[in-house]
Every structure is written in structure tokens, then in C-alpha cells.
Amino acid sequence: MIKVDNIKKRFGEEEILKGISTVFEKGKTNLIIGQSGSGKTVMLKCLLGLFQPEEGYIFYEDQAIQNMDEEQQRSLREEIGMLFQGGALFDSMNIEENVMFPLRMFTNNKKADMLNRVNEVLARVNLEGVNKKYPAEISGGMQKRVSIARAIVNNPKYLFCDEPNSGLDPKTATVIDNLIQEITHEYGITTVVVTHDMNSVMEIGENIVFLKDGKLVWQGDNEAIFKTDNKSVTDFVYSSDLFKKIRDIQLKEQ
Numbered sequence: 001m002i003k004v005d006n007i008k009k010r011f012g013e014e015e016i017l018k019g020i021s022t023v024f025e026k027g028k029t030n031l032i033i034g035q036s037g038s039g040k041t042v043m044l045k046c047l048l049g050l051f052q053p054e055e056g057y058i059f060y061e062d063q064a065i066q067n068m069d070e071e072q073q074r075s076l077r078e079e080i081g082m083l084f085q086g087g088a089l090f091d092s093m094n095i096e097e098n099v100m101f102p103l104r105m106f107t108n109n110k111k112a113d114m115l116n117r118v119n120e121v122l123a124r125v126n127l128e129g130v131n132k133k134y135p136a137e138i139s140g141g142m143q144k145r146v147s148i149a150r151a152i153v154n155n156p157k158y159l160f161c162d163e164p165n166s167g168l169d170p171k172t173a174t175v176i177d178n179l180i181q182e183i184t185h186e187y188g189i190t191t192v193v194v195t196h197d198m199n200s201v202m203e204i205g206e207n208i209v210f211l212k213d214g215k216l217v218w219q220g221d222n223e224a225i226f227k228t229d230n231k232s233v234t235d236f237v238y239s240s241d242l243f244k245k246i247r248d249i250q251l252k253e254q
């Protein structure tokens with residue numbers, strides 16, 4: 001569980017996050033959504049401790065990152081898996097080396113043990129037999145699955161995903177969303193996904209935080225988001241022609 005308590009973040013004169021409070025729940029896919037420039041990435045960077053909010057606290061379980069000493073911050077970093085936008089695999093390393101990277105960084109495990117764990121997580125994302133291939137030799141969807149394997153190889157308690165579907169076709173995007181959700185449930189991880197993608201909202205939006213101009217203006221799940229009459233949310237949801245058409249059909253059927 002991650003609790004955000006009234007965080008404010010400014011750059012110069014401009015206040016970007018204007019007092020956000022929320023809870024990201026354990027064992028759930030928590031989504032941060034909102035229009036471009038609403039503050040999603042700044043919030044993600046605050047959660048990761050990359051930006052320091054001027055006010056407010058971020059608690060991992062019951063401990064505020066602002067009050068952690070260096071050793072505690074290091075332990076927390078080990079508990080975090082990160083799925084970067086675009087995958088961010090190392091082109092010069094093969095798949096096995098890519099997935100092993102966090103183990104090399106954070107553990108002193110024997111090579112054979114690390115390899116076993118790498119094979120275990122590659123099997124979990126349905127990618128067996130690609131160990132010796134290089135990122136350029138596999139598809140974008142497979143690269144995303146490798147990135148997920150790398151993000152979970154160290155058994156994280158927290159998983160952060162920045163636009164996990166960018167650059168994927170809708171079908172592959174759904175596979176990736178479902179994989180993130182299955183892993184979240186299976187391992188009881190607190191997962192936070194930053195996304196623009198309404199399909200992801202529909203598929204895996206178990207706890208959705210909607211930001212507008214640096215404020216949290218709505219929170220709920222993927223059923224509630226299609227029922228709310230909050231205008232900021234409906235403007236966002238129905239900016240897509242497809243969702244507008246679905247709503248028109250539903251209204252006609254009522």
C-alpha cells in the first residue's frame with residue numbers, strides 16, 4: 001500500500017501538484033490517468049522519490065519516504081520494479097542479461113541461482129527459449145514482456161508502469177495489460193500504472209486516480225468511471241469517438 005498525503009510540487013513559480021491525497025492499494029492495479037500535462041509523470045516521479053514534494057508525505061506501508069535514512073531508501077529501491085515507457089531494454093545485452101540485470105545490481109546470488117530465477121520469470125511471461133536473442137530480434141510485444149520479467153525478477157512489493165502500452169497494437173496492448181494485472185494479483189503487488197489508454201482503464205482499472213491541472217478530481221473503478229457525471233472525467237473518457245459511440249448506443253438501449 002502506498003499512501004499519498006497532501007503532496008504539493010512546484011517548479012519555479014508554477015505549482016504542478018496542488019495538494020494530492022490518495023491511497024494506492026496492495027494487490028490492485030492502480031491507474032493514474034488524465035490529460036497531457038495534468039501532472040501524472042511528476043506524481044510518478046514523486047512516488048519514486050526522484051522529485052521531492054515541497055509539502056506532504058508519501059508513505060510506503062507506514063513509513064514516509066521523506067523520513068527514511070539512506071539504508072531504508074536503498075531497501076525500498078530493491079522492493080520497486082519499474083516498467084519504463086518503451087521498455088528501455090539494453091540493446092547490447094541479450095534477453096537473459098537484461099532480465100538478470102536487477103539481480104546483479106541488488107543481490108550477491110550465484111550465477112546459477114540468478115539464471116534459474118531469470119528462466120522462472122521468463123516462463124511466467126510466456127517467453128521461453130529467447131534467452132540468447134537480442135532486443136532488436138524480438139517483437140515490440142515480446143520486448144514489453146521481457147521488461148515485465150525484468151521488473152518482477154527481484155520479487156518487488158511495488159510495480160510502477162509508465163505508459164506500458166505505448167507503441168503496441170490494441171490486441172498486444174490487452175495482453176500486456178492482462179499480464180500486469182495477473183502478476184499484481186498473483187504476487188499481491190501494489191501496482192501503479194500511468195496511462196492515457198482508455199482500453200487499459202476498461203481492462204484493468206481497479207482503482208483509478210484522475211488528475212486534472214495537478215489536482216485529484218475523481219477516484220473510482222472502471223465501472224464507476226463510465227457512470228460518473230463528473231464533467232472533467234466525461235470530457236476525457238468520451239473524447240474518443242469509439243467510447244462516444246458506445247455511450248450513444250447504451251443511452252438508446254435505456
Ligand SMILES: Nc1ncnc2c1ncn2[C@@H]1O[C@H](COP(=O)(O)OP(=O)(O)OP(=O)(O)O)[C@@H](O)[C@H]1O
Pocket residue numbers: 011016034035036037038039040041042043196
Ligand atoms: N522537471 C521539470 N521542470 C519544470 N517543469 C516540469 C518538469 N517536469 C514536468 N514539468 C511540468 O509539469 C507539468 C506536468 O507535466 P507531466 O509530465 O507530469 O504531465 P503528464 O500528465 O505526465 O503529461 P503527458 O501525458 O503528456 O506525459 C507540465 O506543465 C510540465 O511542463
